[in-house]
Amino acid sequence: xxxxxxxxxxxxxxxxxxxxxxxxxxxVRTSSNSGFINNIDNDLPDLILLDVLxxxxxxxxxxxxxxxxxxxxxxxxxxxxxxxxxNTSVYEAGADDFIPKxxxxxxxxxxxxxxxxxx
Numbered sequence: 001x002x003x004x005x006x007x008x009x010x011x012x013x014x015x016x017x018x019x020x021x022x023x024x025x026x027x028v029r030t031s032s033n034s035g036f037i038n039n040i041d042n043d044l045p046d047l048i049l050l051d052v053l054x055x056x057x058x059x060x061x062x063x064x065x066x067x068x069x070x071x072x073x074x075x076x077x078x079x080x081x082x083x084x085x086x087n088t089s090v091y092e093a094g095a096d097d098f099i100p101k102x103x104x105x106x107x108x109x110x111x112x113x114x115x116x117x118x119x
Contacts, residue, residue: 001027002116003043005036007059008051008080013101017049020105021112034062041071047116049099052081052090060093067094076115 004026006017014030021028029036029045034057048066052059059079066072079090082101090098096118097111 001025002046003027003029004047004049004112005029005031005040005045006049007031007034007036007054007062008049009033009055010051013051017108020108024109026112033057037062037065040066041069044071045075046119047112048075048077049112050077050079050095052079052083052086060089060095063090063093063095074119076119078111078115 004021006014006028008014009032011032014032018028018030033054050059050062063077063079066075066077076096077094078097078099079086079095080099080101080103087098087100097115099108099111
């Protein structure tokens, strides 16, 4: 079973994404902040779904750190955001893909499946 970490500061979004992914046979862990990075080396996921703007944190900076890490650089990072101009900046930060909010369930699954398959 493929592991996914979902990071968003909105508990409702975390819950919805978790339900969708678990119903599609993914092992899902959630976090409302960047604290997941502290333990990521011990339990590497197959994909990270990361909000661009977390409370007090910038997901693009987190992505840059992940892409510079020896153990985490090859983990696909898919960023999500409701901000219209985020599409360009997430790729500059090193993200592998982008999902705009609000998101379509089928599109979410398509992007997740595609990025895990490419790993």
